[in-house]
Amino acid sequence: MNLAATAGFTADQVFVALKHWLVLHTPGPFQTLVGILLTIIPIIVVFPALFAVTVLLERKGLGRMQNRYGPNRVGPFGILQPIADAVKSLTKEDIVPRSADHVVHYLAPLVLVGAAFLAYAVLPIGRNMVAVNLDAGVLFFFAIGAGTELAVFMAGWSSRNKYSLLGAMRAIAQMISYEIPLILSSIAVVMMSGTLSTTAIVDRQAHYTATLAHWNVFTPWGLAGFILFMIAATAETNRSPFDLPEGESEIIAGYFIEYSGFKFALFFLAEYLEMFAVSGLGITLFLGGWSSPFSFLAWIPSWIWFFVKLLALIVAFIWVRGTLPRLRMDQLMNFAWKFMLPMSLIVIFAAGLWRFLPATIAGSGALGTVVRWLVCALVIVGPYVTLARALEGGRRIEKRTYRFAE
Amino acid sequence: MLGEGIIQGLFETARNFFGSYVEKDRLTTVQYPEERHQLPEASRNFPFLLYDGPDPDAGLRCVSCQICEKECPPRCIHIEKSKDKKPDFVGKQQFYPAVFNIDVSVCMSCQICVEVCPFDAIRMDKVFELSTSDRFGGLLWDKHELSKSNEYYRQIHPMEAAECDERRAKELAEAQAKAAAAAAKAAQAAPTSPAAAPAATNGSGNGASAPAKSGAAHSAPETKVAQ
Numbered sequence: 001m002n003l004a005a006t007a008g009f010t011a012d013q014v015f016v017a018l019k020h021w022l023v024l025h026t027p028g029p030f031q032t033l034v035g036i037l038l039t040i041i042p043i044i045v046v047f048p049a050l051f052a053v054t055v056l057l058e059r060k061g062l063g064r065m066q067n068r069y070g071p072n073r074v075g076p077f078g079i080l081q082p083i084a085d086a087v088k089s090l091t092k093e094d095i096v097p098r099s100a101d102h103v104v105h106y107l108a109p110l111v112l113v114g115a116a117f118l119a120y121a122v123l124p125i126g127r128n129m130v131a132v133n134l135d136a137g138v139l140f141f142f143a144i145g146a147g148t149e150l151a152v153f154m155a156g157w158s159s160r161n162k163y164s165l166l167g168a169m170r171a172i173a174q175m176i177s178y179e180i181p182l183i184l185s186s187i188a189v190v191m192m193s194g195t196l197s198t199t200a201i202v203d204r205q206a207h208y209t210a211t212l213a214h215w216n217v218f219t220p221w222g223l224a225g226f227i228l229f230m231i232a233a234t235a236e237t238n239r240s241p242f243d244l245p246e247g248e249s250e251i252i253a254g255y256f257i258e259y260s261g262f263k264f265a266l267f268f269l270a271e272y273l274e275m276f277a278v279s280g281l282g283i284t285l286f287l288g289g290w291s292s293p294f295s296f297l298a299w300i301p302s303w304i305w306f307f308v309k310l311l312a313l314i315v316a317f318i319w320v321r322g323t324l325p326r327l328r329m330d331q332l333m334n335f336a337w338k339f340m341l342p343m344s345l346i347v348i349f350a351a352g353l354w355r356f357l358p359a360t361i362a363g364s365g366a367l368g369t370v371v372r373w374l375v376c377a378l379v380i381v382g383p384y385v386t387l388a389r390a391l392e393g394g395r396r397i398e399k400r401t402y403r404f405a406e
Numbered sequence: 407m408l409g410e411g412i413i414q415g416l417f418e419t420a421r422n423f424f425g426s427y428v429e430k431d432r433l434t435t436v437q438y439p440e441e442r443h444q445l446p447e448a449s450r451n452f453p454f455l456l457y458d459g460p461d462p463d464a465g466l467r468c469v470s471c472q473i474c475e476k477e478c479p480p481r482c483i484h485i486e487k488s489k490d491k492k493p494d495f496v497g498k499q500q501f502y503p504a505v506f507n508i509d510v511s512v513c514m515s516c517q518i519c520v521e522v523c524p525f526d527a528i529r530m531d532k533v534f535e536l537s538t539s540d541r542f543g544g545l546l547w548d549k550h551e552l553s554k555s556n557e558y559y560r561q562i563h564p565m566e567a568a569e570c571d572e573r574r575a576k577e578l579a580e581a582q583a584k585a586a587a588a589a590a591k592a593a594q595a596a597p598t599s600p601a602a603a604p605a606a607t608n609g610s611g612n613g614a615s616a617p618a619k620s621g622a623a624h625s626a627p628e629t630k631v632a633q
């Protein structure tokens with residue numbers, strides 16, 4: 001047991017220790033530089049690798065959801081498909097429209113990927129494994145996230161194509177609308193943790209009462225906030241069912257319609273990097289970051305926990321993409337302003353209630369917890385039901401019968 | 407309630423996901439190069455030339471009448487008539503194509519050439535794996551590439567081939583009966599008037615070919631109906 005515990009601890013800190021050892025063995029003047037590189041390079045390597053894995057998982061998973069095989073030709077079970085995709089996109093011709101704004105057209109994918117990578121700077125992917133421990137980490141994340149909107153509009157505008165401009169305008173409208181519920185639902189966490197630092201937020205959740213961790217998602221406001229956060233994150237990363245900016249059936253590829261070859265691949269990469277980053281923030285804020293859910297599982301290295309949670313969220317994203325059809329623009333905006341915004345405000349209110357309700361009632365901790373749960377759940381579920389009924393507007397949605405399809 | 411349908415939908419896709427690993431009949435995909443669908447008998451794409459017997463040059467049914475060349479809407483057929491003649495299946499001397507080319511990159515698979523052919527010499531093939539690295543030469547098929555045996559035709563279109571074989575057997579029988587009758591008549595006439603014998607042999611030659619031709623002319627509409 002003791003041996004396992006020590007082994008677990010060293011496995012937990014193996015990358016941190018390796019980095020320190022490497023930095024110690026470099027000549028003095030280069031130590032800072034090597035330290036910075038050893039922080040950045042793993043991020044630049046690991047997450048694009050995860051992108052490759054995710055694309056394969058997504059194509060296989062979506063295929064299975066539609067009763068197809070998915071890619072199964074390149075290598076055993078198609079596992080080498082990402083390599084084939086990479087070779088294809090690298091060798092394809094890079095076409096720039098003659099009337100495009102060449103400089104902006106060239107810069108847009110770089111800005112997008114750059115902004116997507118910068119967001120990882122504040123994500124703690126393991127114990128003591130964060131690139132920059134900023135005091136205002138959450139704020140930094142959202143500020144950098146806004147940079148992607150700029151890049152998207154650069155791409156849409158500089159292509160000089162009406163479809164790309166339409167896609168970019170949709171993207172801007174959608175991203176700005178959904179940034180509000182995204183930030184408001186994380187404000188509840190910031191409020192309860194009393195800090196904007198991502199590492200501190202994770203530290204607050206890595207405590208255990210009777211083997212169960214203090215994750216924010218294990219509270220009524222945290223659960224509702226997490227769901228709202230993930231919905232807003234889906235819209236923020238332009239993923240189905242909120243993929244209007246690139247709706248294939250309407251505007252072909254949206255803002256990156258005029259990109260080909262490797263620049264197209266960069267857009268693709270940036271989209272997935274944003275998805276991982278915002279999932280990572282969701283994990284940090286609500287799912288306890290690198291901490292394990294139960295104290296008896298704490299021997300598993302912290303970075304494994306982070307990636308397990310990340311993969312789980314990716315699977316959820318793929319599952320939702322395989323299930324839901326694309327929204328219409330007015331439905332999208334109604335959903336953001338009439339449902340997401342009031343619900344996230346209510347979650348903040350519920351978080352406040354949770355904070356100020358007494359933890360123990362008449363000396364009983366259990367009774368206190370039950371009362372807190374009931375009150376907070378009511379505060380959230382009540383408005384949810386009312387809002388849902390009001391949005392349906394008394395309309396009865398009948399089961400549609402298909403004359404020819406069935 | 408808002409969100410109820412989303413949960414139902416998620417269950418549906420989850421059932422598909424796990425079901426596709428358990429029940430193989432959920433998967434409708436045919437793994438093409440390894441698995442193939444049986445093509446329906448009426449499927450067709452490009453024309454080929456039929457020959458009887460083992461030798462494609464000797465048995466080629468085409469008599470180079472050039473009707474198909476004239477009727478072809480995209481004009482993908484090119485025929486050059488031979489200078490000499492060779493006997494056809496009833497033994498009559500006919501021209502044959504010295505050059506018969508079909509440009510399958512131009513062919514639109516309309517089957518008009520098949521319908522107008524009075525000699526059952528051209529038919530539609532079923533092969534579809536025709537990709538080639540040579541865009542022009544590789545898709546311009548000459549007589550030897552186009553020639554395929556009657557056995558092959560029976561294999562790919564059994565019903566059509568049976569009908570065609572039956573008709574041709576009848577024509578052959580008729581022609582042979584005519585020839586035999588003419589020969590008998592000539593044999594009868596020979597002792598009485600030796601001078602008429604050359605005329606009679608000429609006449610029997612014409613007589614043998616005339617019904618064959620009329621039979622073919624009648625059969626043309628029949629093939630149209632059959633196809």
